[in-house]
Amino acid sequence: MTADFCFDIWLDPENTPLHQAVEEDLERFFIACFADFPHIRLFGADPYDYDAPFNRLYLALMSRGKAYCTQHWQYAATPSQLHRCFFSAVGHSNKFLRDPDDGDPTRHNA
Numbered sequence: 001m002t003a004d005f006c007f008d009i010w011l012d013p014e015n016t017p018l019h020q021a022v023e024e025d026l027e028r029f030f031i032a033c034f035a036d037f038p039h040i041r042l043f044g045a046d047p048y049d050y051d052a053p054f055n056r057l058y059l060a061l062m063s064r065g066k067a068y069c070t071q072h073w074q075y076a077a078t079p080s081q082l083h084r085c086f087f088s089a090v091g092h093s094n095k096f097l098r099d100p101d102d103g104d105p106t107r108h109n110a
Contacts, residue, residue, distance in 0.1 A: 007078045022075050023085050029068050030089035033061055034096075041097045054096075061086060 009019050034040070042054050062082050069077040077085075090096055 007076045009078055009081065018075075019081075022069060022073050022077065023081060025073070026065055026069060026077065026082070026085040027089045027092070030061060030065060030086050031093050033064065034089065034093050037095065039095055039097050058086065 008015075008022075012018075037057065040054055040057060062079075065082045065086065066077060069075045069082075
């Protein structure tokens with residue numbers, strides 16, 4: 001098995017318009033994918049529960065996002081780009097619910 005380290009952003013780092021366009025489109029792709037699911041509860045006290053629906057969704061959509069970039073842009077996105085676009089899409093989507101006890105110390109119980 002060989003590793004594929006031919007990511008476009010590494011091969012052509014100066015082409016920022018292309019990288020930004022791909023990342024913006026990838027975020028829209030993830031938001032569109034979220035529409036296929038009912039509201040998704042974000043992880044609670046144990047973010048490392050790999051069987052939690054959110055964590056399973058993350059793994060599945062990372063694979064779909066990579067394939068989307070390859071098919072529609074002929075672009076090899078880095079894992080970091082996929083991750084960043086996914087969580088940016090989560091932040092802009094209304095499909096996610098947070099548990100009251102999600103371990104976030106900045107949230108105040110009303």
